[in-house]
Amino acid sequence: MSLDEYQKREFKQVGTRVRRPDGVDKVTGRAMYGADATAPGMLTGRILRSPHAHARIRSIDTKAAEALPGVKAVLTGADLPAQEDDFIRDVQDNCMARGKALYDGHAVAAVAAVDAATAKAALKLIKVDYEILPHVTEVDVAIKPGAPVVLAGRSLENVPAGMSENVTSHCEFGHGDPAKGFAKADRIVERSFRTAATHQGYIEPHACLASVSSDGKADLWCCTQGQYFVRTLCAAIMGMEASQLRVTASEIGGGFGGKTTVFIEPVALALSRKAGRPVKIVMTRDEVFRATGPTVHTSMDIKIGMAKDGRITGAEAHLRYSGGAFPCGTVDMGAQAAFAAYDLDNVRTYGWNVLTNRPKEAAYRAPGAPQAIYAVESVIDELCQDLGLDPIDVRLKNAAKKGTKSSYGPTFPDIGLVATLEAAKKHPHYSAPLAEGQGRGISCGFWFNFGGNSCVSLNINTDGTVGVTEGNPDIGGSRASISLMAAEELGIDYDRVRTIVADTSSLGYNDVTDGSRVTFAVGLATIKAARAAVRVMCERAAKIWGIDADAVEWKDGAAVPAGPNAGKFPPMSLAEIAAVSFETGGPIAGHHEVNVDGAGVSFGVHIVDVEVDKETGATKVLRYTVFQDAGKAVHPSYVEGQMQGGAVQGIGWALNEEYIYGADGRLQNPTFLDYRVPVASDLPMIDTVILEIPNPGHPYGVRGVGETGIVPPLAALSNAVSRSAGIRLSELPMSPPRVLKALGGS
Amino acid sequence: MVKVRLWGSLRQAADGETEVEVKAKTFKELLDRLVETYPGLEPQIRRGVSLSLDGVIYREAWFTEIRPDAEVVLMPYMTGG
Numbered sequence: 001m002s003l004d005e006y007q008k009r010e011f012k013q014v015g016t017r018v019r020r021p022d023g024v025d026k027v028t029g030r031a032m033y034g035a036d037a038t039a040p041g042m043l044t045g046r047i048l049r050s051p052h053a054h055a056r057i058r059s060i061d062t063k064a065a066e067a068l069p070g071v072k073a074v075l076t077g078a079d080l081p082a083q084e085d086d087f088i089r090d091v092q093d094n095c096m097a098r099g100k101a102l103y104d105g106h107a108v109a110a111v112a113a114v115d116a117a118t119a120k121a122a123l124k125l126i127k128v129d130y131e132i133l134p135h136v137t138e139v140d141v142a143i144k145p146g147a148p149v150v151l152a153g154r155s156l157e158n159v160p161a162g163m164s165e166n167v168t169s170h171c172e173f174g175h176g177d178p179a180k181g182f183a184k185a186d187r188i189v190e191r192s193f194r195t196a197a198t199h200q201g202y203i204e205p206h207a208c209l210a211s212v213s214s215d216g217k218a219d220l221w222c223c224t225q226g227q228y229f230v231r232t233l234c235a236a237i238m239g240m241e242a243s244q245l246r247v248t249a250s251e252i253g254g255g256f257g258g259k260t261t262v263f264i265e266p267v268a269l270a271l272s273r274k275a276g277r278p279v280k281i282v283m284t285r286d287e288v289f290r291a292t293g294p295t296v297h298t299s300m301d302i303k304i305g306m307a308k309d310g311r312i313t314g315a316e317a318h319l320r321y322s323g324g325a326f327p328c329g330t331v332d333m334g335a336q337a338a339f340a341a342y343d344l345d346n347v348r349t350y351g352w353n354v355l356t357n358r359p360k361e362a363a364y365r366a367p368g369a370p371q372a373i374y375a376v377e378s379v380i381d382e383l384c385q386d387l388g389l390d391p392i393d394v395r396l397k398n399a400a401k402k403g404t405k406s407s408y409g410p411t412f413p414d415i416g417l418v419a420t421l422e423a424a425k426k427h428p429h430y431s432a433p434l435a436e437g438q439g440r441g442i443s444c445g446f447w448f449n450f451g452g453n454s455c456v457s458l459n460i461n462t463d464g465t466v467g468v469t470e471g472n473p474d475i476g477g478s479r480a481s482i483s484l485m486a487a488e489e490l491g492i493d494y495d496r497v498r499t500i501v502a503d504t505s506s507l508g509y510n511d512v513t514d515g516s517r518v519t520f521a522v523g524l525a526t527i528k529a530a531r532a533a534v535r536v537m538c539e540r541a542a543k544i545w546g547i548d549a550d551a552v553e554w555k556d557g558a559a560v561p562a563g564p565n566a567g568k569f570p571p572m573s574l575a576e577i578a579a580v581s582f583e584t585g586g587p588i589a590g591h592h593e594v595n596v597d598g599a600g601v602s603f604g605v606h607i608v609d610v611e612v613d614k615e616t617g618a619t620k621v622l623r624y625t626v627f628q629d630a631g632k633a634v635h636p637s638y639v640e641g642q643m644q645g646g647a648v649q650g651i652g653w654a655l656n657e658e659y660i661y662g663a664d665g666r667l668q669n670p671t672f673l674d675y676r677v678p679v680a681s682d683l684p685m686i687d688t689v690i691l692e693i694p695n696p697g698h699p700y701g702v703r704g705v706g707e708t709g710i711v712p713p714l715a716a717l718s719n720a721v722s723r724s725a726g727i728r729l730s731e732l733p734m735s736p737p738r739v740l741k742a743l744g745g746s
Numbered sequence: 747m748v749k750v751r752l753w754g755s756l757r758q759a760a761d762g763e764t765e766v767e768v769k770a771k772t773f774k775e776l777l778d779r780l781v782e783t784y785p786g787l788e789p790q791i792r793r794g795v796s797l798s799l800d801g802v803i804y805r806e807a808w809f810t811e812i813r814p815d816a817e818v819v820l821m822p823y824m825t826g827g
Contacts, residue, residue, distance in 0.1 A: 156789070157759075157786070157789055158755045158756075158758070158759075158790070170755055171753065171754075171755045171822070172753065172754030172755040172757075173753050173754055174754060256827060257826070257827020258827075260827065329822060329823075329825065330825075332822040333822075333824075333825060336821070336822070348754070362827075363825065363826065363827030364827050365827045366826070366827065367825060367826065367827045408753070408821065409751050409753060409798060409819035409820075409821060410798035410801045410803070410817065410819045410821075411800070411801050411817055412801055413800070413801040413802065447826075448824055448826070449826070450803065450805055450824045450826060451805075452805065514825075514826045514827050515824065515825070515826025515827070516826060517826070595805075595806060595807065597802065597804040597805065597807055597810075598802050599803070697802065707826060707827060
């Protein structure tokens with residue numbers, strides 16, 4: 001059996017709720033976030049942003065700004081190199097416009113000055129001559145032939161002829177013949193849905209400090225989910241060798257996918273190179289909303305046929321996603337995820353990505369899946385209501401399981417959906433009585449998860465403690481989880497292990513902290529690094545005892561003779577071996593570098609009770625329970641936190657959060673006052689039920705948990721509102737005005 | 747020979763088929779043979795694909811061995827948040 005494969009074992013450390021290693025620093029203010037970085041001679045960087053949704057930049061006059069005392073550098077798109085690669089060019093052009101401003105808030109110039117006031121004054125002196133162009137901010141308008149073209153010439157070869165140039169890609173998934181399936185149905189429901197773009201809403205705005213020296217070396221400190229990817233992007237944009245750019249990730253005040261790319265980092269580096277001094281840029285909240293990546297906004301058509309007994313006979317979805325002004329592939333993920341929870345003979349999903357004059361989409365937990373699954377789960381719920389069927393029974397009847405040919409192609413191995421649905425059905429929440437006017441909704445959710453490139457170095461200190469170095473910013477408790485897995489494998493206490501996050505010059509490449517990958521993939525690399533260190537410690541003990549290394553095994557944190565023939569020696573602990581390591585051959589370490597696959601897909605089921613106030617249209621969430629297949633929960637409190645966090649963010653998408661654009665194409669609500677995220681007083685306790693169905697692709701059975709939790713809340717809330725208020729909304733968010741309007745028309 | 751299932755929108759690049767056969771023992775060989783046999787698939791393969799082998803999804807793993815009777819499904823490159 002490969003070491004990657006799950007082997008059942010009794011855990012001593014993994015599965016315990018140890019104290020979090022970053023807790024004291026974060027509650028005392030000692031933790032260093034992006035905006036906390038400083039350097040001698042540091043300048044303040046500020047960015048000038050387009051007030052237009054779509055405009056050609058005829059010219060930019062920076063002379064007056066450059067002449068202002070205290071201004072050390074001014075930057076425009078003309079200062080950055082031409083890029084051949086489409087992906088890099090899009091990232092660069094999103095950081096600093098060239099030729100056209102593509103959305104309200106698009107960066108068009110930047111300055112570095114001795115202080116913020118001077119930088120702000122300099123921005124006002126930059127004269128941009130715009131030719132305002134027709135704009136389009138809605139996907140259903142942008143997809144029509146004749147709509148204003150956001151970027152010409154970006155349609156892939158898979159886009160059918162005759163569509164708007166804004167359509168950049170098309171995808172299709174599925175099997176069987178939905179038409180034949182619909183012919184067998186007793187009831188068919190066909191509905192159209194829309195979802196608004198939402199922002200990740202992290203509390204910490206983007207911030208960075210860049211320092212480029214006169215010999216071409218550079219350092220960058222920033223809040224990011226992936227310092228190595230930041231290095232890749234910035235090195236390409238700056239024309240630097242990767243070895244000359246060291247990127248250090250700060251503590252991070254939330255990311256959720258939104259900090260997986262760059263927005264200000266190349267600008268700070270370019271300003272620093274021009275000024276010859278360090279440059280710090282900290283975004284305002286207005287900038288975060290207008291110029292970083294929200295989700296796609298969508299328009300979707302769903303058709304599902306069902307037999308009287310609840311069996312789904314046919315299913316079809318048409319998804320139109322817009323990820324803003326640059327091409328993105330998020331609709332591919334949504335199209336694959338839409339019907340993934342179900343075992344269907346006839347299913348087909350079609351997707352189109354469409355350009356609009358909005359900011360470039362960035363990832364947000366399970367990108368693309370919540371929207372498509374919201375629409376599908378809403379129609380399934382309506383069918384349950386029409387046919388008088390129990391929503392969980394119907395989902396159990398159709399649930400994907402081992403051997404199901406998934407709607408996106410592969411046949412599922414062991415998966416946990418049925419167990420998750422059964423846990424939801426027997427939970428007291430599902431059978432609890434509801435008062436008049438209250439409604440209960442449920443929804444399934446699905447996400448793929450993945451592994452990726454991971455490097456871990458594990459050092460055995462001479463005092464018997466252990467240092468683990470990994471390369472992924474800790475956005476959800478990974479330092480605790482990695483320490484727990486190292487302690488488990490080495491057979492020592494958690495408190496003897498400290499895990500730190502390395503800069504890009506200190507460790508090999510690590511993929512971004514995304515895709516629910518870190519506890520799974522970096523955990524696997526940690527286990528293997530620990531096993532490498534154990535092999536060295538067994539060799540050292542063997543030398544001390546004068547026996548073959550093969551005759552030594554590792555048990556409960558100590559080297560022991562493997563059997564009676566190996567000789568009689570007392571166990572030699574990790575601390576004892578470490579204490580004499582200089583005398584027995586030198587420092588002891590283990591390391592492992594790998595590109596991990598086998599993450600295993602994840603399913604969740606959410607139950608929510610709501611009450612709709614028919615006078616105000618406000619929806620109150622009364623009770624909420626999350627059920628999720630998490631694989632082995634390494635640190636259950638963090639797993640619960642991920643499930644709760646996903647649910648709360650999903651509640652925000654469902655009830656309030658949306659990018660609102662005016663007729664002028666400008667974002668109307670770029671503040672937390674007008675962009676309403678749920679706060680603690682809006683919510684009940686989010687209860688959680690962790691199902692520990694081991695992932696066969698990980699030695700401890702670990703599965704990613706970070707993303708699936710945001711998928712079910714949208715439909716769960718919509719289904720609950722439908723049962724509470726007697727109206728079925730087909731557009732998110734179900735904000736009070738929208739609910740009131742629906743009530744008025746019902 | 748290995749049977750490879752393609753997603754629907756690749757059909758036009760594979761002579762109208764969503765299941766094709768190529769001779770390959772690894773992920774890398776499979777991609778190379780697909781490009782040789784169906785040049786229209788090259789743009790998508792260059793942009794990135796994932797591969798499902800018997801239900802386990804691989805993002806980049808050139809030397810992953812493919813048994814002749816394995817279920818092989820080409821998928822878009824996985825992304826996440």
